[in-house]
Amino acid sequence: MSEERDRPFVAYTLSGVRQAVGHGATAPEIGDVEAIIKQDGGESRAQVYSEYVAGRLAAMVGVTVAAGVFVAHARGLRYASLKIAEVGFALTDIEAEHAAKTAARYPVEAANLAVFDAWICNADRAGNLRANLAQSTDNMLIGLDHGGSLLSVADTIDAALERLRRTDWPPGHLFRGMVDRRLLQPMIERIQSIPDEVIQDACILSGTVGSVMLTDQAILAEALAWRRDHLSEIVEHTRLAAKQAD
Ligand SMILES: Nc1ncnc2c1ncn2[C@@H]1O[C@H](COP(=O)(O)OP(=O)(O)O)[C@@H](O)[C@H]1O
Numbered sequence: 520m521s522e523e524r525d526r527p528f529v530a531y532t533l534s535g536v537r538q539a540v541g542h543g544a545t546a547p548e549i550g551d552v553e554a555i556i557k558q559d560g561g562e563s564r565a566q567v568y569s570e571y572v573a574g575r576l577a578a579m580v581g582v583t584v585a586a587g588v589f590v591a592h593a594r595g596l597r598y599a600s601l602k603i604a605e606v607g608f609a610l611t612d613i614e615a616e617h618a619a620k621t622a623a624r625y626p627v628e629a630a631n632l633a634v635f636d637a638w639i640c641n642a643d644r645a646g647n648l649r650a651n652l653a654q655s656t657d658n659m660l661i662g663l664d665h666g667g668s669l670l671s672v673a674d675t676i677d678a679a680l681e682r683l684r685r686t687d688w689p690p691g692h693l694f695r696g697m698v699d700r701r702l703l704q705p706m707i708e709r710i711q712s713i714p715d716e717v718i719q720d721a722c723i724l725s726g727t728v729g730s731v732m733l734t735d736q737a738i739l740a741e742a743l744a745w746r747r748d749h750l751s752e753i754v755e756h757t758r759l760a761a762k763q764a765d
């Protein structure tokens with residue numbers, strides 16, 4: 520029997536000041552959770568929507584990413600990426616120079632994340648990933664920042680939809696050439712088992728988010744179903760698999 524090892528929970532950062540609610544059996548307090556607040560801009564018109572939906576899709580397939588929520592702002596919805604707490608260990612910001620070391624320590628997680636990125640069309644993983652690379656038993660790898668995927672993979676929603684309908688996009692990945700080919704298959708199969716209706720539920724929200732209208736959301740769901748059906752080919756294109764040693 521293989522031994523299950525404890526993994527630390529992903530936890531978020533609580534700021535110092537808290538105030539008692541004043542009632543409630545569990546002595547609840549009002550407090551602030553820190554977050555990185557993101558908004559749409561000229562070159563990223565669907566960032567808020569794409570961050571939010573990417574988080575839903577990640578949770579659906581079991582890929583660990585920072586949790587996030589919509590926050591209300593006078594000028595419309597923004598996205599709050601909850602700030603990961605590093606208590607008792609330190610996480611490294613994974614850039615290209617750390618990629619090989621990360622893929623070696625976290626082979627399964629790296630493969631899962633890379634296939635997920637291929638599906639959501641995320642070409643922007645370098646610098647948007649945190650992992651514990653220190654000598655410690657706290658194994659943790661967390662994806663961040665999906666504001667360059669889905670409907671914000673290009674400057675405009677139309678251009679993004681065009682890219683989403685291509686099997687040669689994204690053009691590569693942080694873990695290119697570093698993943699054991701056999702580890703790619705389970706996540707490909709997991710994504711390929713998702714029914715159309717479930718993709719639609721994840722993508723089609725209750726209304727417009729910034730400039731992303733319900734029709735755009737429905738077209739994204741179709742594009743993601745198409746990418747699901749072509750996922751093996753898309754993954755092949757990103758050349759994730761390490762060269763096989765004879
Ligand atoms: N949930 C989070 N927890 C901790 N740090 C974060 C989180 N989200 C973003 N960051 C930090 O903020 C930086 C910028 O955020 P990011 O979402 O990548 O925005 P940008 O679109 O500017 O790249 C990241 O490189 C990361 O260091």
Ligand SMILES: [Mg+2]
Nearest residue numbers: 646647663664
């Ligand atoms: Mg970033």
